[in-house]
Amino acid sequence: MQLEYTLQIADNALILGHRLSEWCGHGPILEQDIAITNIALDLIGQARSLYQYAAEVEGKGRTEDDLAYLRIGTQFRNTLLVEQPKGNFGTTIVRQFLFDAFHFAFYQELCNSKDETLAAVAKKSLKEVTYHLRFSSEWVIRLGDGTAESHEKMQTALNDLWAYTGELFKASDADQWALENGIGVDLEVVKKFWEEKVSEILKMATLEQPADGWMQTGGKQGRHTEHLGYILAEMQYLQRAYPGQEW
Amino acid sequence: MVITKEHIWKILEEVPDPEIPVLSVLDLGIVRDVKFLDNEGIEVIITPTYSGCPAMDMIAVNIKSVLQEKGIHPVRVTSVLHPAWTTEWMTEEGRRKLKDYGIAPPVKGSFDKGALFASERTVECPQCNSSDTRMVSQFGSTPCKALYQCNSCKEPFDYFKCH
Numbered sequence A: 001m002q003l004e005y006t007l008q009i010a011d012n013a014l015i016l017g018h019r020l021s022e023w024c025g026h027g028p029i030l031e032q033d034i035a036i037t038n039i040a041l042d043l044i045g046q047a048r049s050l051y052q053y054a055a056e057v058e059g060k061g062r063t064e065d066d067l068a069y070l071r072i073g074t075q076f077r078n079t080l081l082v083e084q085p086k087g088n089f090g091t092t093i094v095r096q097f098l099f100d101a102f103h104f105a106f107y108q109e110l111c112n113s114k115d116e117t118l119a120a121v122a123k124k125s126l127k128e129v130t131y132h133l134r135f136s137s138e139w140v141i142r143l144g145d146g147t148a149e150s151h152e153k154m155q156t157a158l159n160d161l162w163a164y165t166g167e168l169f170k171a172s173d174a175d176q177w178a179l180e181n182g183i184g185v186d187l188e189v190v191k192k193f194w195e196e197k198v199s200e201i202l203k204m205a206t207l208e209q210p211a212d213g214w215m216q217t218g219g220k221q222g223r224h225t226e227h228l229g230y231i232l233a234e235m236q237y238l239q240r241a242y243p244g245q246e247w
Numbered sequence B: 001m002v003i004t005k006e007h008i009w010k011i012l013e014e015v016p017d018p019e020i021p022v023l024s025v026l027d028l029g030i031v032r033d034v035k036f037l038d039n040e041g042i043e044v045i046i047t048p049t050y051s052g053c054p055a056m057d058m059i060a061v062n063i064k065s066v067l068q069e070k071g072i073h074p075v076r077v078t079s080v081l082h083p084a085w086t087t088e089w090m091t092e093e094g095r096r097k098l099k100d101y102g103i104a105p106p107v108k109g110s111f112d113k114g115a116l117f118a119s120e121r122t123v124e125c126p127q128c129n130s131s132d133t134r135m136v137s138q139f140g141s142t143p144c145k146a147l148y149q150c151n152s153c154k155e156p157f158d159y160f161k162c163h
């Protein structure tokens, strides 16, 4: 279960990091290109620390590379939100903001974990995620309260991605186990922070908060959207074609 | 000659940061400890500035090779995450070197994690010392820097972010 829990956190970071790296060289302006790839780098760095720990927890000789590059889709434990396609710049910003608000509160709670390694990763990562949340919040406001076109694109992205937010707070067996053992976080606490932050920023952005309807779930159990397969095909190609490469 | 910890620390002053070569790894505050191992050899404990800092592997290699050139081996470099690195650990000497190099050093004061729209700290232009500057982007050429521009002399410059 500890392995499962660590992988949930690591996989979110790796998959979102990979998704963001798709903007490398394609950002709307140079500063945003650099900002998004910086965030990608932070996330991939966090994933790396977590995979190293997961490999140690498992104790079966697998390495961080094996965990990132040699698992198949159904073995990934990330939430569905982070694997959604980058879309236009607005889609990427909305996806990032919805996740950052969760990620920030999640790490804040994880700092109190009884698991010293997870607490250390959380403290380190929280500093980075603070910048991420600030960046994505500012852009949600700028584009939401921008031109008629940018506003419409943001609202569309928000409506499309909303169905993937419920899963962030729906406890998996690993979440439950971790909470009961003082290792994990209380997702209800995280949810409270998230709801306040999201509603505050959307209001400033003049965007309408969608109603909670049917929520898509399954990522934490390995049931993914079709998009994950394409990500893995690209991300794992090198390691599968030329086995034994290292980070 | 008996090698002491002081010798080791002295030698580490010569190991530059690969991305900001005017700074040594000691100026940056990323070397946390030096230990003598029972089976001879030494261990240098470092901590990353950012989780994804691509320079860390390079730094470990540089530490090993500089020490080995001085006849100190085997050297093991271990990376720890806790306690998390902070710009408060940067030395005064390091801050001065940064400014001379054209990068504004981190403004002192602890990292306020809660503040989402905190008022920007005043960052002085490293060229003309004007405090009339503006942030262009929170993210700069490396994870540790933000991009600023001076309203007085118009020069763009890097700011080493508080962390």
Ligand SMILES: [Zn+2]
Residues within 6 Å of the ligand: B125, B126, B127, B128, B129, B130, B150, B151, B152, B153, B154, B155
């Ligand atoms: Zn100036």
